[in-house]
Amino acid sequence: AKVKRFSSMVGRVNIGTVDANLPLQVPFITWGGDMATFYANGGTKTKSGSVFNRQGLDLRLKAGDDFVQQVRDYMSGKSPFLRGTFRMMGQASEVINSDPRTQGVLVMQMTWSAGDHLVSRSHLRTIADLRGKTVVLQQGGPHVGMLDDVLNSAGLDWKDIKVIWAKELTASPKSPAEMFRKGSGIDAAFVITPDMIGLTGGLENTGTGAEGTVSGARVLVSTAELSRSIADVYVVRKDFLDAHRDKVERFVAGYLKGMEEVIDLKRTYEKAGSKPYEGLLKMTQKIYSAEVIPTLDDAHGLLSDCTFAGYPGNLSFFQDKNNMHGFQEFNRSAIDLAVRLGYAKKKKPLTA
Numbered sequence: 001a002k003v004k005r006f007s008s009m010v011g012r013v014n015i016g017t018v019d020a021n022l023p024l025q026v027p028f029i030t031w032g033g034d035m036a037t038f039y040a041n042g043g044t045k046t047k048s049g050s051v052f053n054r055q056g057l058d059l060r061l062k063a064g065d066d067f068v069q070q071v072r073d074y075m076s077g078k079s080p081f082l083r084g085t086f087r088m089m090g091q092a093s094e095v096i097n098s099d100p101r102t103q104g105v106l107v108m109q110m111t112w113s114a115g116d117h118l119v120s121r122s123h124l125r126t127i128a129d130l131r132g133k134t135v136v137l138q139q140g141g142p143h144v145g146m147l148d149d150v151l152n153s154a155g156l157d158w159k160d161i162k163v164i165w166a167k168e169l170t171a172s173p174k175s176p177a178e179m180f181r182k183g184s185g186i187d188a189a190f191v192i193t194p195d196m197i198g199l200t201g202g203l204e205n206t207g208t209g210a211e212g213t214v215s216g217a218r219v220l221v222s223t224a225e226l227s228r229s230i231a232d233v234y235v236v237r238k239d240f241l242d243a244h245r246d247k248v249e250r251f252v253a254g255y256l257k258g259m260e261e262v263i264d265l266k267r268t269y270e271k272a273g274s275k276p277y278e279g280l281l282k283m284t285q286k287i288y289s290a291e292v293i294p295t296l297d298d299a300h301g302l303l304s305d306c307t308f309a310g311y312p313g314n315l316s317f318f319q320d321k322n323n324m325h326g327f328q329e330f331n332r333s334a335i336d337l338a339v340r341l342g343y344a345k346k347k348k349p350l351t352a
Contacts, residue, residue: 009140018239020247025062027073057254067140067141081237085232087338088144093335100239104238104350110233118190119180121214123187124188132162141166164186177199235350280299
């Protein structure tokens with residue numbers, strides 16, 4: 001699987017300074033963990049009375065599924081933040097750590113994923129059957145690290161499969177789900193839950209060909225089992241952290257507070273219904289579009305696919321030296337993977 005060096009995807013960017021007097025641009029990706037950000041902000045613009053507003057912050061949330069563009073915005077000073085999985089940060093590590101100002105500091109783990117899936121055609125029964133097969137996933141997206149974990153678990157290497165890179169993550173003819181649907185030569189595709197349901201009918205189901213599903217398609221492996229494969233995180237520029245540490249701390253605290261409130265609202269909703277939680281589901285559908293989130297049930301499902309790390313999980317992630325799925329281990333494996341695949345030539349680890 002030939003990948004382009006990440007720096008050549010980003011191109012030449014002049015490093016700029018983030019203007020802390022303007023509303024801060026915060027990227028989001030298509031993932032349930034970002035729903036806590038939407039809730040804490042009251043929408044894409046900070047709403048009066050919202051958690052972030054009470055923290056004295058003024059944020060503008062911006063779609064960031066195009067991770068390469070996120071990195072351009074981060075380098076040029078449009079945003080002090082990067083939002084992605086830990087191993088997406090690994091892919092960008094050489095670029096963002098090329099200058100002391102933009103050095104990537106990991107400030108928070110948001111979630112673990114149970115909502116990423118490898119959907120395959122019926123002739124693949126086990127992960128070992130991937131040998132010699134064609135797999136599609138988003139270039140620079142959240143599934144590069146998951147594919148590496150899947151291959152490792154079966155004693156396979158990237159050389160053992162053929163990779164096709166998709167440009168978009170979801171809801172596009174250039175997304176893995178649509179390429180899988182249309183290309184019978186593609187044996188398996190990495191997708192997020194709404195697309196997985198569209199292809200198979202559900203985690204335990206097999207597609208029949210009815211209602212848009214693909215006949216024989218099923219989930220070969222999911223982060224429902226690989227529960228510590230995908231860590232979703234925020235990274236902040238070192239110069240911004242040094243100059244505005246209070247703002248970054250208020251952002252992290254606001255996220256954690258928003259997350260705790262969302263979990264409480266979700267519990268209430270599942271027992272007896274909750275108008276504020278329904279409001280969050282509607283807001284999520286509006287932000288991501290009805291194409292990505294066709295029903296409010298899909299928005300609820302997106303959130304249900306998250307295991308929030310919370311405050312205790314972050315303590316363990318950053319401070320527990322024996323944590324096999326903590327910062328040090330992820331930092332090592334993410335940077336190794338970036339160099340091994342060719343996203344980076346030099347190992348430039350992130351800091352915490």
